[in-house]
Amino acid sequence: MSDRPLTKREERRLIRAYRRVVLAGEFPNPNRAGCPDSKTLEAMALRRLQSEQVLDWIEHLSTCSPCFREYTEFREDYKRLRFRRVASMAACVVGVAAVVVWLVVNHLVGPGHLQPVTIDLSSYAALRGPEGNAPTPPVQLSKGYLNLTLYLPAGSEPGTYDVQVVREPGQPIWSAQGQATFENYKATLRVKVDLRRFSPGLYLLAFRRLDRSWTYIPLVLK
Amino acid sequence: MPDDFKTDPPVWIWPSGSGTAVEPDVLDVARRNWLRVLSYARSHGEDSSVAANILESVLLATSRIRRSSEKSRNAIRNIDAYVYVGFVRKFNRYLAKQPKIQFVGSLHDVHTLHGIRISRGAPTAEDELLAKELLQQMSQRTRRTFYLRANGYSWKETGRLLKTTANSAQVLFNKEIGKLRSRIWKTKASEQRPGGEVDE
Numbered sequence: 226m227s228d229r230p231l232t233k234r235e236e237r238r239l240i241r242a243y244r245r246v247v248l249a250g251e252f253p254n255p256n257r258a259g260c261p262d263s264k265t266l267e268a269m270a271l272r273r274l275q276s277e278q279v280l281d282w283i284e285h286l287s288t289c290s291p292c293f294r295e296y297t298e299f300r301e302d303y304k305r306l307r308f309r310r311v312a313s314m315a316a317c318v319v320g321v322a323a324v325v326v327w328l329v330v331n332h333l334v335g336p337g338h339l340q341p342v343t344i345d346l347s348s349y350a351a352l353r354g355p356e357g358n359a360p361t362p363p364v365q366l367s368k369g370y371l372n373l374t375l376y377l378p379a380g381s382e383p384g385t386y387d388v389q390v391v392r393e394p395g396q397p398i399w400s401a402q403g404q405a406t407f408e409n410y411k412a413t414l415r416v417k418v419d420l421r422r423f424s425p426g427l428y429l430l431a432f433r434r435l436d437r438s439w440t441y442i443p444l445v446l447k
Numbered sequence: 448m449p450d451d452f453k454t455d456p457p458v459w460i461w462p463s464g465s466g467t468a469v470e471p472d473v474l475d476v477a478r479r480n481w482l483r484v485l486s487y488a489r490s491h492g493e494d495s496s497v498a499a500n501i502l503e504s505v506l507l508a509t510s511r512i513r514r515s516s517e518k519s520r521n522a523i524r525n526i527d528a529y530v531y532v533g534f535v536r537k538f539n540r541y542l543a544k545q546p547k548i549q550f551v552g553s554l555h556d557v558h559t560l561h562g563i564r565i566s567r568g569a570p571t572a573e574d575e576l577l578a579k580e581l582l583q584q585m586s587q588r589t590r591r592t593f594y595l596r597a598n599g600y601s602w603k604e605t606g607r608l609l610k611t612t613a614n615s616a617q618v619l620f621n622k623e624i625g626k627l628r629s630r631i632w633k634t635k636a637s638e639q640r641p642g643g644e645v646d647e
Contacts, residue, residue, distance in 0.1 A: 228629045230621035236596070239581070239624070242574035243597050251579075252535070253486035258479040259527030269598075276608050280591070285528035287594035288535060289483075300599055 247293045254289045261285070266292060270299030339417070342366065343374040344430075347411065349442060363443030364430055370419045375432070377405055381412035382434065388416050389431040390423075394441060397431070398423065405434075420446060469510045476530050477506050484534050491542060498534075501541060505533040532590075539583050577628070584627050592620045 231239070254260065261269075261282050268274045269282065286292050344364050375388070383405050389397040405414040414432070423446055430444040469477075481502070488498035509530055513523070523529045582590060588609070595605045606613035 228622075228626045230618070230625040231628075232621075236621060236624070238570050238574055239578050240593075240597050242570035243578040243582070243593070245570060246575045246578060247597070251490075252483075253490060254483045255486055256479075256482045258483045259476075259525070259531070272604070279595075279608055281524045282528075283591065283594045283598060284532055285525055287597055288528065288532055296598065 244293075244297075247287065247290055248297065250290045252288045252290045252293075254291050257291060259285060260289060260292050263295065266296045267299045270296055270303050339372050340367075340369050341372045341374070343376070345376045346442060347376050347379050349378045349440075363427070363445045365445045365447060366420060367447050368420050368423065368425065370421060371417065373416050373418050375405075375414040375416070377412040377414055377432070378440070379411075381405065383407055383412055385435045386414050387431075387433050387435065388414065388418075389439075390418070390420070390444065391429045391431055391441075394429070394431070394439070398428075469506055470513065473506055473510045473513070473526070473530075476509075476526050477502060480527060480531055480534075483531060484538075487535060488538060491538070493538075493542070497541065498538070501537050502530075502534050505530055505537055509533065536583055539579070543583075577631075580631055581624060581627050584630070586623065589620055589623045592616060596620075 265274065265278075265282065266286075269279060269286070274282075286296055344366075346364075377386075386403055386405050388401050388403060390399040391397045399418060399420075401416045401418065403414050403416040405412045407413070425446050428444040428446055430442045431439045432442075433439045484502050485495055485498050488495065488501075509523075509526070582593065585593060592605055592609065595608060596602075600608070602613040602617045606616040609616055
């Protein structure tokens with residue numbers, strides 16, 4: 226065998242072997258001759274002892290099984306405590322990070338993408354007379370977080386309105402309430418609607434003045 | 448001996464061959480540690496007379512060292528630990544010289560191993576023997592490094608305590624252990640050969 230130095234693995238193994246020897250009682254000390262007090266051992270375990278004092282006691286500690294056992298217990302307690310501290314700190318950091326991400330995604334990023342969209346429904350007015358209602362193209366909206374301005378059909382009155390997006394009448398997948406006011410002689414309703422989570426397709430945009438009947442407009446979500 | 452010295456049997460320290468008395472504080476160390484060294488000797492199957500003889504020689508040597516170099520008294524940081532470690536080393540050397548007696552920690556036990564190697568996985572009884580054998584031959588600095596590491600000090604902390612860098616402490620330690628391991632292996636090889644020659 227050559228004089229090759231110990232590898233890290235060999236060193237660890239040798240150290241563990243020696244620790245086992247001492248813990249098994251290789252160096253008995255029935256009357257605890259020359260032993261430091263428990264406070265000194267604890268201070269060593271917590272690494273709070275001055276360098277000079279460490280060097281004073283290290284030889285005794287390594288050749289006194291009772292002291293070594295006591296020191297090892299202090300050390301294990303310290304490691305457990307440190308692990309708990311690190312784990313709780315890590316949990317706090319993860320929690321704070323999660324809250325920050327949630328805030329960024331839902332409150333900072335969201336409003337930044339608020340898109341103003343205007344839908345003019347004045348042509349959807351129900352006409353009386355022999356000509357009836359001409360077929361009207363569906364309203365088209367893009368998916369997104371929308372600041373929706375609805376120009377209600379001619380003849381609509383200001384007041385509280387319910388607005389819904391439905392697949393079928395009576396099954397809303399989104400609903401809101403808003404106040405319609407007259408702007409430039411048009412009844413105008415403003416609501417915010419988040420259509421990001423809906424899949425593209427055909428829907429119905431429903432609205433009504435409070436306690437009145439619903440009006441349904443075809444809506445294509447792109 | 449004072450009356451309150453109640454270990455059984457008591458330790459008697461005679462003046463050294465030159466007739467110089469052992470210093471009182473060294474005698475106190477002997478009194479304090481007698482039960483400890485006796486326990487160590489008994490745990491290795493030896494009786495109190497062997498322990499007493501070895502402790503006496505260690506005390507005389509310690510006393511002589513302290514007298515010869517008054518200025519370097521500070522070199523002995525903890526006289527209890529110094530005397531005890533001296534006793535353990537000397538006692539283990541004594542054990543190693545005992546022919547055909549099988550005991551834990553002897554070089555004879557190490558000889559039964561399939562080469563002085565540190566195998567992988569959890570440490571075995573062979574590793575324990577090797578660790579003890581290596582400790583017998585380490586220099587004081589390496590032994591101190593070993594003790595620090597055994598007490599969970601990182602290389603960075605060990606380097607700081609020994610007033611050197613972590614890397615330097617680690618390299619010196621691993622090199623010396625490597626050499627000692629090789630020396631043990633060569634001793635083993637020579638003792639196993641009929642002629643007892645050591646291969647270089």
